[in-house]
Amino acid sequence: MKVNLISDTVTKPSQGMLDAMFSAQVGDDVFKEDPSVNSLESELATLFEMEAALFFPSGTMTNQTAIKIHTQPGDQLICDHYSHVYNYEGGGVSFNSAVSCRLIEGNRGRITASQVEESVNPPDFYHSPKTRLVCLENSTNKGGGAVYDFKEIIDIREICDTHNLAFHLDGARLWNALEVTDEKPKDYGKVFDTISLCLSKGLGCPVGSVLLGSQVHINNALRIRKIFGGGMRQAGYLAAAGSFAIKHHRKDLNEDHRKAKEIESVLLTCNYVETVEPVSTNIIIFSLISANSELDFISNLNQKGIDLITLGKRKIRIVTHRDYSQEQHNYVLTTLAKMN
Numbered sequence: 001m002k003v004n005l006i007s008d009t010v011t012k013p014s015q016g017m018l019d020a021m022f023s024a025q026v027g028d029d030v031f032k033e034d035p036s037v038n039s040l041e042s043e044l045a046t047l048f049e050m051e052a053a054l055f056f057p058s059g060t061m062t063n064q065t066a067i068k069i070h071t072q073p074g075d076q077l078i079c080d081h082y083s084h085v086y087n088y089e090g091g092g093v094s095f096n097s098a099v100s101c102r103l104i105e106g107n108r109g110r111i112t113a114s115q116v117e118e119s120v121n122p123p124d125f126y127h128s129p130k131t132r133l134v135c136l137e138n139s140t141n142k143g144g145g146a147v148y149d150f151k152e153i154i155d156i157r158e159i160c161d162t163h164n165l166a167f168h169l170d171g172a173r174l175w176n177a178l179e180v181t182d183e184k185p186k187d188y189g190k191v192f193d194t195i196s197l198c199l200s201k202g203l204g205c206p207v208g209s210v211l212l213g214s215q216v217h218i219n220n221a222l223r224i225r226k227i228f229g230g231g232m233r234q235a236g237y238l239a240a241a242g243s244f245a246i247k248h249h250r251k252d253l254n255e256d257h258r259k260a261k262e263i264e265s266v267l268l269t270c271n272y273v274e275t276v277e278p279v280s281t282n283i284i285i286f287s288l289i290s291a292n293s294e295l296d297f298i299s300n301l302n303q304k305g306i307d308l309i310t311l312g313k314r315k316i317r318i319v320t321h322r323d324y325s326q327e328q329h330n331y332v333l334t335t336l337a338k339m340n
Protein backbone atom coordinates (compact mmCIF):
# COMPACT_ATOMS: atom_id res chain seq x y z
CA MET A 1 0.00 0.00 0.00
CA LYS A 2 1.19 3.57 -0.79
CA VAL A 3 0.28 6.32 1.68
CA ASN A 4 1.35 9.93 1.36
CA LEU A 5 1.20 11.87 4.64
CA ILE A 6 3.80 14.55 3.90
CA SER A 7 1.24 17.35 3.53
CA ASP A 8 -2.43 18.17 2.95
CA THR A 9 -1.37 19.74 -0.35
CA VAL A 10 -0.96 16.33 -2.05
CA THR A 11 -4.68 15.85 -2.72
CA LYS A 12 -6.17 15.63 -6.20
CA PRO A 13 -9.55 17.13 -7.16
CA SER A 14 -12.59 15.00 -6.31
CA GLN A 15 -14.92 13.94 -9.16
CA GLY A 16 -17.48 16.56 -8.14
CA MET A 17 -14.78 19.22 -8.14
CA LEU A 18 -13.55 18.16 -11.58
CA ASP A 19 -17.11 18.34 -12.92
CA ALA A 20 -17.51 21.83 -11.48
CA MET A 21 -14.20 22.89 -13.07
CA PHE A 22 -15.11 21.45 -16.49
CA SER A 23 -18.42 23.25 -16.57
CA ALA A 24 -17.15 26.60 -15.22
CA GLN A 25 -18.10 29.83 -16.98
CA VAL A 26 -14.88 31.72 -17.67
CA GLY A 27 -13.58 35.04 -19.01
CA ASP A 28 -10.42 37.12 -18.76
CA ASP A 29 -9.88 37.78 -15.07
CA VAL A 30 -7.22 40.43 -15.72
CA PHE A 31 -10.13 42.47 -17.13
CA LYS A 32 -12.25 41.29 -14.15
CA GLU A 33 -14.47 39.46 -16.65
CA ASP A 34 -14.31 35.93 -15.30
CA PRO A 35 -17.70 35.17 -13.72
CA SER A 36 -16.41 32.18 -11.73
CA VAL A 37 -13.58 34.18 -10.18
CA ASN A 38 -15.92 37.09 -9.45
CA SER A 39 -18.36 34.75 -7.82
CA LEU A 40 -15.74 33.01 -5.63
CA GLU A 41 -14.47 36.41 -4.51
CA SER A 42 -17.91 37.67 -3.60
CA GLU A 43 -18.89 34.41 -1.85
CA LEU A 44 -15.85 34.65 0.41
CA ALA A 45 -16.20 38.38 1.07
CA THR A 46 -19.83 37.71 2.09
CA LEU A 47 -18.96 34.70 4.25
CA PHE A 48 -16.34 36.67 6.20
CA GLU A 49 -18.35 39.91 6.06
CA MET A 50 -15.39 41.77 4.62
CA GLU A 51 -15.70 44.31 1.82
CA ALA A 52 -13.71 42.61 -0.89
CA ALA A 53 -11.66 39.58 -1.93
CA LEU A 54 -9.04 38.76 -4.55
CA PHE A 55 -8.09 35.37 -6.03
CA PHE A 56 -4.38 34.47 -6.16
CA PRO A 57 -2.25 31.56 -7.42
CA SER A 58 -0.75 30.82 -3.97
CA GLY A 59 -0.83 31.56 -0.26
CA THR A 60 2.72 32.82 -0.41
CA MET A 61 1.54 35.49 -2.84
CA THR A 62 -1.47 36.51 -0.71
CA ASN A 63 0.73 36.84 2.40
CA GLN A 64 3.45 38.72 0.54
CA THR A 65 0.89 41.04 -1.01
CA ALA A 66 -0.67 41.76 2.39
CA ILE A 67 2.75 42.53 3.88
CA LYS A 68 3.50 44.83 0.93
CA ILE A 69 0.26 46.81 1.25
CA HIS A 70 0.61 47.29 5.02
CA THR A 71 4.26 48.37 5.18
CA GLN A 72 6.90 50.75 3.81
CA PRO A 73 10.57 49.77 3.29
CA GLY A 74 12.44 49.83 6.60
CA ASP A 75 9.36 48.98 8.69
CA GLN A 76 9.16 45.95 10.96
CA LEU A 77 6.48 43.30 11.35
CA ILE A 78 5.87 41.14 14.41
CA CYS A 79 5.35 37.37 14.04
CA ASP A 80 6.06 34.08 15.77
CA HIS A 81 9.48 32.53 15.09
CA TYR A 82 7.71 29.49 13.59
CA SER A 83 5.61 31.54 11.15
CA HIS A 84 5.34 30.68 7.47
CA VAL A 85 5.89 34.30 6.41
CA TYR A 86 9.30 34.20 8.11
CA ASN A 87 10.43 30.60 7.46
CA TYR A 88 8.90 29.39 4.23
CA GLU A 89 8.39 32.29 1.84
CA GLY A 90 11.94 32.48 0.56
CA GLY A 91 12.81 35.64 2.47
CA GLY A 92 10.05 37.47 0.60
CA VAL A 93 9.46 39.90 3.46
CA SER A 94 12.87 41.45 2.79
CA PHE A 95 12.95 40.75 -0.97
CA ASN A 96 9.50 42.15 -1.76
CA SER A 97 8.78 44.64 0.99
CA ALA A 98 12.22 45.47 2.46
CA VAL A 99 10.90 44.96 5.98
CA SER A 100 12.35 43.04 8.91
CA CYS A 101 10.67 40.56 11.26
CA ARG A 102 10.59 40.90 15.01
CA LEU A 103 10.37 37.24 16.04
CA ILE A 104 8.47 36.11 19.11
CA GLU A 105 8.96 32.73 20.76
CA GLY A 106 5.35 31.78 21.16
CA ASN A 107 3.61 28.57 22.10
CA ARG A 108 3.54 26.25 19.08
CA GLY A 109 3.35 29.17 16.69
CA ARG A 110 0.90 31.22 18.75
CA ILE A 111 1.83 34.55 20.33
CA THR A 112 0.16 36.53 23.11
CA ALA A 113 -1.00 40.13 23.37
CA SER A 114 1.59 40.92 26.03
CA GLN A 115 4.38 39.48 23.88
CA VAL A 116 3.18 41.68 21.02
CA GLU A 117 3.05 44.75 23.25
CA GLU A 118 6.63 44.15 24.47
CA SER A 119 7.80 43.89 20.86
CA VAL A 120 6.47 47.20 19.56
CA ASN A 121 9.33 49.65 19.07
CA PRO A 122 8.76 53.14 20.54
CA PRO A 123 7.61 55.25 17.57
CA ASP A 124 9.72 58.30 18.47
CA PHE A 125 12.94 56.30 18.93
CA TYR A 126 14.16 56.73 15.37
CA HIS A 127 17.10 54.32 15.83
CA SER A 128 14.85 51.28 15.69
CA PRO A 129 12.62 50.19 12.80
CA LYS A 130 9.05 51.41 12.82
CA THR A 131 6.68 48.63 13.88
CA ARG A 132 3.80 48.54 11.40
CA LEU A 133 2.20 45.10 11.24
CA VAL A 134 1.36 42.00 13.26
CA CYS A 135 0.98 38.66 11.40
CA LEU A 136 -0.72 35.67 13.05
CA GLU A 137 -1.13 32.14 11.71
CA ASN A 138 -4.22 30.04 12.54
CA SER A 139 -4.14 27.08 12.64
CA THR A 140 -0.34 26.91 12.78
CA ASN A 141 1.80 24.84 10.43
CA LYS A 142 5.21 24.39 12.10
CA GLY A 143 3.33 24.68 15.43
CA GLY A 144 1.62 21.35 14.68
CA GLY A 145 -1.88 22.53 13.82
CA ALA A 146 -2.36 24.44 17.09
CA VAL A 147 -5.37 26.77 17.22
CA TYR A 148 -5.64 30.19 18.87
CA ASP A 149 -7.99 30.99 21.71
CA PHE A 150 -10.05 33.71 20.02
CA LYS A 151 -9.90 35.94 23.14
CA GLU A 152 -6.15 36.25 22.62
CA ILE A 153 -6.71 37.41 19.05
CA ILE A 154 -9.10 40.11 20.26
CA ASP A 155 -6.54 41.26 22.84
CA ILE A 156 -3.88 41.46 20.13
CA ARG A 157 -6.25 43.56 18.00
CA GLU A 158 -6.49 46.04 20.90
CA ILE A 159 -2.71 46.32 21.05
CA CYS A 160 -2.70 46.93 17.29
CA ASP A 161 -5.28 49.71 17.69
CA THR A 162 -3.32 51.36 20.50
CA HIS A 163 -0.10 51.36 18.47
CA ASN A 164 -1.61 51.95 15.05
CA LEU A 165 -0.51 48.58 13.63
CA ALA A 166 -2.11 46.65 10.80
CA PHE A 167 -3.26 43.10 11.60
CA HIS A 168 -2.93 40.26 9.06
CA LEU A 169 -4.00 36.62 9.40
CA ASP A 170 -2.21 33.87 7.53
CA GLY A 171 -5.26 31.64 7.42
CA ALA A 172 -3.81 28.97 5.13
CA ARG A 173 -5.53 26.50 7.48
CA LEU A 174 -8.17 28.77 9.00
CA TRP A 175 -10.74 26.31 7.61
CA ASN A 176 -9.37 23.67 9.99
CA ALA A 177 -9.46 26.05 12.95
CA LEU A 178 -13.07 27.00 12.14
CA GLU A 179 -14.16 23.35 12.36
CA VAL A 180 -12.83 22.89 15.90
CA THR A 181 -13.83 26.21 17.52
CA ASP A 182 -17.05 28.16 18.05
CA GLU A 183 -16.13 31.23 16.03
CA LYS A 184 -17.67 31.98 12.66
CA PRO A 185 -15.82 33.34 9.61
CA LYS A 186 -17.38 36.78 10.21
CA ASP A 187 -15.79 36.93 13.69
CA TYR A 188 -12.40 36.77 11.99
CA GLY A 189 -13.54 39.28 9.38
CA LYS A 190 -14.29 41.82 12.12
CA VAL A 191 -10.89 41.54 13.81
CA PHE A 192 -8.34 41.41 11.00
CA ASP A 193 -7.46 44.02 8.37
CA THR A 194 -6.55 41.29 5.87
CA ILE A 195 -6.97 37.51 5.82
CA SER A 196 -5.24 35.02 3.53
CA LEU A 197 -7.10 31.75 2.92
CA CYS A 198 -5.76 28.68 1.10
CA LEU A 199 -8.02 26.52 -1.03
CA SER A 200 -5.25 24.05 -1.92
CA LYS A 201 -4.64 22.66 1.60
CA GLY A 202 -7.33 20.68 3.42
CA LEU A 203 -10.10 21.83 1.06
CA GLY A 204 -8.43 19.87 -1.74
CA CYS A 205 -8.26 22.35 -4.65
CA PRO A 206 -5.39 22.00 -7.11
CA VAL A 207 -4.47 25.72 -6.95
CA GLY A 208 -5.61 28.88 -5.27
CA SER A 209 -5.67 31.29 -2.36
CA VAL A 210 -7.80 34.33 -1.60
CA LEU A 211 -6.96 37.60 0.13
CA LEU A 212 -9.78 39.38 2.01
CA GLY A 213 -9.86 42.97 3.20
CA SER A 214 -11.42 46.41 2.83
CA GLN A 215 -12.10 47.70 -0.69
CA VAL A 216 -9.12 50.05 -0.37
CA HIS A 217 -6.79 47.24 0.67
CA ILE A 218 -7.99 44.97 -2.12
CA ASN A 219 -7.60 47.75 -4.71
CA ASN A 220 -3.99 48.08 -3.57
CA ALA A 221 -3.61 44.30 -3.59
CA LEU A 222 -4.76 44.17 -7.23
CA ARG A 223 -1.84 46.39 -8.23
CA ILE A 224 0.65 44.37 -6.16
CA ARG A 225 -0.65 41.08 -7.58
CA LYS A 226 0.02 42.49 -11.06
CA ILE A 227 3.56 43.49 -10.06
CA PHE A 228 4.20 40.01 -8.61
CA GLY A 229 3.04 38.48 -11.90
CA GLY A 230 -0.02 36.89 -10.33
CA GLY A 231 -2.69 38.09 -12.75
CA MET A 232 -4.32 35.08 -14.41
CA ARG A 233 -6.64 34.88 -17.42
CA GLN A 234 -9.36 32.16 -17.52
CA ALA A 235 -8.76 31.42 -13.86
CA GLY A 236 -12.42 30.54 -13.42
CA TYR A 237 -11.61 26.87 -13.94
CA LEU A 238 -9.61 27.09 -10.72
CA ALA A 239 -12.01 29.39 -8.89
CA ALA A 240 -14.87 26.97 -9.61
CA ALA A 241 -12.90 24.32 -7.72
CA GLY A 242 -12.71 26.76 -4.80
CA SER A 243 -16.45 27.48 -4.77
CA PHE A 244 -17.16 23.75 -4.93
CA ALA A 245 -14.78 23.02 -2.04
CA ILE A 246 -16.24 25.71 0.21
CA LYS A 247 -19.68 24.24 -0.32
CA HIS A 248 -18.89 20.51 -0.25
CA HIS A 249 -15.50 19.83 1.34
CA ARG A 250 -15.42 21.92 4.52
CA LYS A 251 -17.21 19.41 6.74
CA ASP A 252 -14.87 16.63 5.56
CA LEU A 253 -12.05 18.33 7.47
CA ASN A 254 -13.55 16.73 10.58
CA GLU A 255 -12.60 13.33 9.14
CA ASP A 256 -8.99 14.49 8.78
CA HIS A 257 -9.09 15.69 12.39
CA ARG A 258 -10.53 12.39 13.65
CA LYS A 259 -7.83 10.40 11.87
CA ALA A 260 -5.13 12.68 13.26
CA LYS A 261 -6.47 12.14 16.78
CA GLU A 262 -6.40 8.37 16.27
CA ILE A 263 -2.79 8.50 15.08
CA GLU A 264 -1.97 10.57 18.18
CA SER A 265 -3.53 7.89 20.43
CA VAL A 266 -1.48 5.12 18.85
CA LEU A 267 1.76 7.14 19.00
CA LEU A 268 1.19 7.76 22.71
CA THR A 269 1.46 4.00 23.26
CA CYS A 270 4.66 3.54 21.22
CA ASN A 271 7.91 3.07 23.09
CA TYR A 272 9.99 4.73 20.32
CA VAL A 273 8.09 7.99 20.80
CA GLU A 274 9.29 10.57 23.29
CA THR A 275 6.49 13.16 23.07
CA VAL A 276 3.47 13.85 20.90
CA GLU A 277 2.31 17.44 20.59
CA PRO A 278 -1.39 17.67 21.48
CA VAL A 279 -3.39 17.24 18.27
CA SER A 280 -6.22 19.68 17.59
CA THR A 281 -6.53 19.64 13.80
CA ASN A 282 -4.89 17.64 10.98
CA ILE A 283 -1.19 17.92 11.84
CA ILE A 284 0.67 15.56 14.17
CA ILE A 285 4.18 16.39 15.36
CA PHE A 286 6.01 13.90 17.54
CA SER A 287 9.58 13.33 18.63
CA LEU A 288 11.56 10.10 18.78
CA ILE A 289 13.50 8.91 21.81
CA SER A 290 17.17 9.73 21.46
CA ALA A 291 18.26 6.22 20.39
CA ASN A 292 16.36 6.67 17.12
CA SER A 293 17.54 8.67 14.16
CA GLU A 294 14.68 10.31 12.31
CA LEU A 295 16.20 9.45 8.94
CA ASP A 296 16.21 5.72 9.78
CA PHE A 297 12.66 5.98 11.05
CA ILE A 298 11.47 7.75 7.89
CA SER A 299 13.21 5.32 5.53
CA ASN A 300 11.86 2.36 7.48
CA LEU A 301 8.32 3.70 6.94
CA ASN A 302 9.09 4.54 3.30
CA GLN A 303 9.91 0.86 2.73
CA LYS A 304 6.47 0.01 4.11
CA GLY A 305 4.93 2.47 1.63
CA ILE A 306 4.28 5.34 4.05
CA ASP A 307 5.72 8.79 3.26
CA LEU A 308 6.15 11.45 5.93
CA ILE A 309 8.66 14.18 6.63
CA THR A 310 11.12 15.08 9.34
CA LEU A 311 11.38 18.54 10.85
CA GLY A 312 14.89 17.82 12.14
CA LYS A 313 15.91 17.44 15.80
CA ARG A 314 14.21 14.00 15.99
CA LYS A 315 10.82 15.55 15.20
CA ILE A 316 8.49 13.92 12.67
CA ARG A 317 5.41 15.46 11.03
CA ILE A 318 2.31 13.66 9.76
CA VAL A 319 -0.49 15.52 7.97
CA THR A 320 -3.87 13.92 7.29
CA HIS A 321 -5.95 14.97 4.28
CA ARG A 322 -9.02 14.12 2.21
CA ASP A 323 -7.23 11.63 -0.05
CA TYR A 324 -6.09 9.58 2.97
CA SER A 325 -8.67 6.80 3.03
CA GLN A 326 -9.96 4.79 5.97
CA GLU A 327 -8.24 1.72 4.53
CA GLN A 328 -4.90 3.55 4.40
CA HIS A 329 -5.56 4.86 7.88
CA ASN A 330 -6.06 1.36 9.30
CA TYR A 331 -2.80 0.29 7.67
CA VAL A 332 -0.93 3.30 9.13
CA LEU A 333 -2.30 2.69 12.65
CA THR A 334 -1.26 -0.98 12.59
CA THR A 335 2.14 -0.22 11.06
CA LEU A 336 2.95 2.46 13.66
CA ALA A 337 1.88 0.16 16.50
CA LYS A 338 3.93 -2.78 15.11
CA MET A 339 7.13 -0.73 14.99
CA ASN A 340 7.35 -0.96 18.79
Ligand SMILES: *Cc1c(COP(=O)(O)O)cnc(C)c1O
Pocket: 057, 058, 059, 060, 061, 063, 084, 085, 137, 140, 141, 170, 172, 173, 198, 200, 201, 209
Ligand atom coordinates in the same frame (compact mmCIF):
# COMPACT_ATOMS: atom_id res chain seq x y z
C1 LIG B 1 0.82 26.44 2.75
C2 LIG B 1 0.91 27.65 3.59
C3 LIG B 1 0.94 28.93 3.02
C4 LIG B 1 0.91 29.19 1.53
O1 LIG B 1 1.66 28.36 0.81
P1 LIG B 1 1.58 28.22 -0.79
O2 LIG B 1 2.23 26.91 -0.99
O3 LIG B 1 2.32 29.36 -1.33
O4 LIG B 1 0.14 28.25 -1.21
C5 LIG B 1 0.98 30.00 3.88
N1 LIG B 1 0.98 29.84 5.20
C6 LIG B 1 0.93 28.63 5.78
C7 LIG B 1 0.89 28.54 7.26
C8 LIG B 1 0.91 27.49 5.00
O5 LIG B 1 0.88 26.30 5.58
